[in-house]
Amino acid sequence: MSPRLNILFITSWFPNKTNITVGNFIKRHAQALSTHSNISIIFVSKSSNIKSRFILEEEIQENLSISIMYYKKVNSGFSLLNKLLNSYFHFKAYCLLFKQLKNKPDLVHANIVWPIGLFAIWLKIKYKLNFILTEHWSALSKRSNFNPFKRWIISKIFKHAHQIITVSESLKEDLLKWNSNLDILVISNIVNTDYFFFQEKTENNIFRWIHISSLSDIKNGEGIIRAFQKLVLFDKKNHLNIISNGDFSQIKQLISKLNIPKRNINLQGISSHLEIAKLLKDSDACIQFSKNETFGIVTAEALCCGTPILSTQVGFLTEFKENEVGLFVKNEDENDLFEKMKMMRNTDFNKKISSQKFSKLFNSKKNSELYSEIYRRNITK
Numbered sequence: 001m002s003p004r005l006n007i008l009f010i011t012s013w014f015p016n017k018t019n020i021t022v023g024n025f026i027k028r029h030a031q032a033l034s035t036h037s038n039i040s041i042i043f044v045s046k047s048s049n050i051k052s053r054f055i056l057e058e059e060i061q062e063n064l065s066i067s068i069m070y071y072k073k074v075n076s077g078f079s080l081l082n083k084l085l086n087s088y089f090h091f092k093a094y095c096l097l098f099k100q101l102k103n104k105p106d107l108v109h110a111n112i113v114w115p116i117g118l119f120a121i122w123l124k125i126k127y128k129l130n131f132i133l134t135e136h137w138s139a140l141s142k143r144s145n146f147n148p149f150k151r152w153i154i155s156k157i158f159k160h161a162h163q164i165i166t167v168s169e170s171l172k173e174d175l176l177k178w179n180s181n182l183d184i185l186v187i188s189n190i191v192n193t194d195y196f197f198f199q200e201k202t203e204n205n206i207f208r209w210i211h212i213s214s215l216s217d218i219k220n221g222e223g224i225i226r227a228f229q230k231l232v233l234f235d236k237k238n239h240l241n242i243i244s245n246g247d248f249s250q251i252k253q254l255i256s257k258l259n260i261p262k263r264n265i266n267l268q269g270i271s272s273h274l275e276i277a278k279l280l281k282d283s284d285a286c287i288q289f290s291k292n293e294t295f296g297i298v299t300a301e302a303l304c305c306g307t308p309i310l311s312t313q314v315g316f317l318t319e320f321k322e323n324e325v326g327l328f329v330k331n332e333d334e335n336d337l338f339e340k341m342k343m344m345r346n347t348d349f350n351k352k353i354s355s356q357k358f359s360k361l362f363n364s365k366k367n368s369e370l371y372s373e374i375y376r377r378n379i380t381k
Contacts, residue, residue, distance in 0.1 A: 005375050007037045008105035008129075010094075010119060012112035014043040016068050017057075021214075021245040021270060025189060025297045026111050026136075027064075028273075032190045032364040033109075034063040036372045040105070041066045042097040044090055046073040054093055056100075067100070069093040094119050105129060106379045110161070112137050114150070117157030124160060130380045133161040136189075138218065138292045141174045158182055162378040165371075167295040168316040187370050188316060189295045191304045191362040195277040198306040198355035201284070207238045207345050210283040210307075212276065212298045213290075215246030220289040220332065222254055227289075227337040228265070229258040234342060238264060240287075241279065245270045280305045285326065285344050289337060290314055299325075303358040306351030310337075310344055325354070 009030050013023030030039050047055075047070040055070045071093050074085040108131035110120040120131040139145045146154065155178055158164060164184045166172045172184045209228070213219035221242070228240050242251065248267050255265060271279070280286060286302035286309045293299075293315035300316065302309050308326030311317060322328045327347055330336040360366075 002376070005037045005106040005379060006103045007033070007039050007375060008098075008101070008108045008123075009039055009041040010108060010110050010116050011041070011043060012114060012116040014041065014068070016043065016045045016070075018045050018047055018070075019245075023111075028192060029111075029134075029190055030064055031062050032192075032368045033371050035365075035368055037375060038103070039064050040101060040103075042094065042101075043068045044093040044097065045070055046086060046090065047071070048073045048075070053089070054096065056097075067097050069097050090115075091119065091122075098123070107132065107375055109134065109375075111135075113140070113154055113157050117161075118153070121157060121160050128380060130162045130378050131160075132163040132165065132374060132378055133157070134165045134167070134187075135171060135175060136167055136294050138171075138294045140171070140178070141292055141294075143178065155179060163374055165374070168318070170315060170318045171294040185374070187367055188362055189297050189300060190364045190367050191297070191300050191359070192273070192364065193304055193359045193362075195273055196280065196301045196304040197359065198304075198352050199281045201282065204284075205237055208282065208284045209238065209240045209287050209341075210243065210279055210285075210302075211240065211287050211289075212243040212279075213246070213288070215242075215244045215248070215251060218291050220291055221251055223332065223334050223337065224287060224289050225251060225254050225258065225260070227334045227341060229260050230338045231341045232260060232264050236261075236264070238341075240265045241268060241283065242266070243268045243271055243276065243279065277301070277305065280307050283307055285310055287341070288312070289329065291331060293317075300358065300362050303354055304362060306355035308344070308347065308349040308351070308354070310340055323348075324357075 011026050015024050015027055033039055050070055050072050053072050058067045071089040074082050076082055108120055108123055108129050110116050110131050110133045123129045143151055164182055165187050166184055167189045169186055172186050175184055211224055215221045231238050280302050286307050288299055288311040290312055296315035299309050310327045312331045313328045327340045329340045
């Protein structure tokens, strides 16, 4: 058996006390990879609620060594000065975290190119540490989303990575638009099938929908609400459960404006991984109306539960036909969403076979073994 490698995980997104759900899929990914490697995670976040310049929090959690440093947010009254000083303290905090590592890494595993890729390049130059990059960010689908300077920096980071991994073929195609010579592998995100597995649903004459997202604009939650209002007018035997860590204020206003009865809709805040799995198993369909996705972890989790999806064909769904997953809806077309919602109850979908198929596809053991091979090919000699 090969000795366990020491891998340093650095990431632009990670759950922390400022935002406890951001990048939670990256944490789950790291947990899966910790079965074959020693994973140390360092992450930096600014905070307005601390008195010291830096505060360090450390813990060992499910084989992960996690170190999070918070720095006091600068608010001088001058926006340019604020940006410069916050960037300085952000970088300094990462340097402090790196220096307190007990074991020198064999390899750096960076996640989400901006801004953490800058620190990955610095580690490569100063400490001769190779780094690989796993990319999840939907903003990279358009270079025009970034100013010329940031485009140049991101291109340099891609060029310096020893290996780039994307979570879907569609994201790979997006990255190749940045540089057609990039060496990119596709390895899907991981679903914890100890939680997300098939379970027979109880019979119910109410069709139970579930939507799980941050409620950001790209997730198009308001479009779902407007289509659902039409559905309830057509057939009252429908219920929508919305789960989010986001801001419900606009959604609540829209629900009130459209006079959607309270018995037909429920808004629920942050839920545990186990609770989300139970909600997906109890639902008749998972509805996602995203304008864009690089992967779509909620959709993958639903399919592993055998719950059909009604979704725009984004992320990993571009690699599948409609009858394999449920129904597809045209991007930003609320009338099409309403029509497909009417059809969903009578859509032929083998839930058990779907669960078996997608559980194998997103299996943590298989995908973590692929990463283990990549680690060993790219370790710092």
